[in-house]
Amino acid sequence: xQSVAQPEDQVNVAEGNPLTVKCTYSVSGNPYxxxxxQYPNRGLQFLLKYxxxxxLVKGSYGFEAEFNKSQTSFHLKKPSALVxxxxxxxxxxxxxxxxxxxxxxxTGTSLTVIP
Amino acid sequence: EPExxxxxxxxxxxxxxxxxxxxxxxxxxxxxxxxxxILGQKVEFLVxxxxxxxxxxxxxxxxQFSVERPDGSNFTLKIRSTKxxxxxxxxxxxxxxxxxxLHFGNGTRLTVT
Numbered sequence: 001x002q003s004v005a006q007p008e009d010q011v012n013v014a015e016g017n018p019l020t021v022k023c024t025y026s027v028s029g030n031p032y033x034x035x036x037x038q039y040p041n042r043g044l045q046f047l048l049k050y051x052x053x054x055x056l057v058k059g060s061y062g063f064e065a066e067f068n069k070s071q072t073s074f075h076l077k078k079p080s081a082l083v084x085x086x087x088x089x090x091x092x093x094x095x096x097x098x099x100x101x102x103x104x105x106x107t108g109t110s111l112t113v114i115p
Numbered sequence: 116e117p118e119x120x121x122x123x124x125x126x127x128x129x130x131x132x133x134x135x136x137x138x139x140x141x142x143x144x145x146x147x148x149x150x151x152x153i154l155g156q157k158v159e160f161l162v163x164x165x166x167x168x169x170x171x172x173x174x175x176x177x178x179q180f181s182v183e184r185p186d187g188s189n190f191t192l193k194i195r196s197t198k199x200x201x202x203x204x205x206x207x208x209x210x211x212x213x214x215x216x217l218h219f220g221n222g223t224r225l226t227v228t
Contacts, residue, residue: 011152031215034216034217036217036219041221041223042221042222043119043208043219043220043221044158044160044207044208044219045219046217046218049214049216050146051214066128090158092217098171099165099170099171101163101165101170101171102160102163102171103148103160103217104160105150105157105160108156109156
């Protein structure tokens with residue numbers, strides 16, 4: 001079965017500093033990986049995805065993620081954090097077994113950017 | 116930009132009552148989903164729907180749950196006899212095809228009393 005793990009429930013970072021939100025995955029076959037952000041009382045918003053190609057994927061709002069096959073990781077990064085980046089972040093994997101229609105989400109990481 | 120819309124934003128019901136949560140997916144999307152989130156925690160998969168039938172469902176999606184796409188635009192989730200533990204935020208999502216990502220609505224907060 002496919003799964004993702006987010007080892008940190010909470011990440012705090014000072015405004016202007018680089019941020020990293022960690023995600024590791026476990027899949028059979030090629031991974032289809034995604035990052036989403038959730039603001040309070042809102043739905044999840046798509047940030048970026050990795051399907052194939054370059055290991056560094058660029059997405060919305062200045063975020064990027066690095067796919068590392070040997071470490072089975074897909075960490076979300078941003079060079080300079082903003083207070084407005086404070087939100088809940090979810091890593092997700094698409095299950096390509098069976099119908100390929102199922103997406104599994106991690107447990108989420110709450111990011112707080114401190115002014 | 117097209118959005119997934121969900122109504123109502125908040126639904127309060129008594130235990131044992133039936134509820135219907137409504138969603139209008141993005142118009143040219145082909146795959147439809149329901150997820151739920153309890154207390155802002157883990158996002159749990161309920162069901163996926165494609166070509167007018169359920170594609171996959173989780174263990175949570177038991178006989179009390181059903182989905183329907185009654186016309187070309189709406190996608191509904193029905194809970195026949197609600198339980199206290201059904202209280203959660205329910206999210207509808209849709210995606211177009213191929214490798215396209217999920218697009219989520221803003222959710223319906225269901226409170227069962």
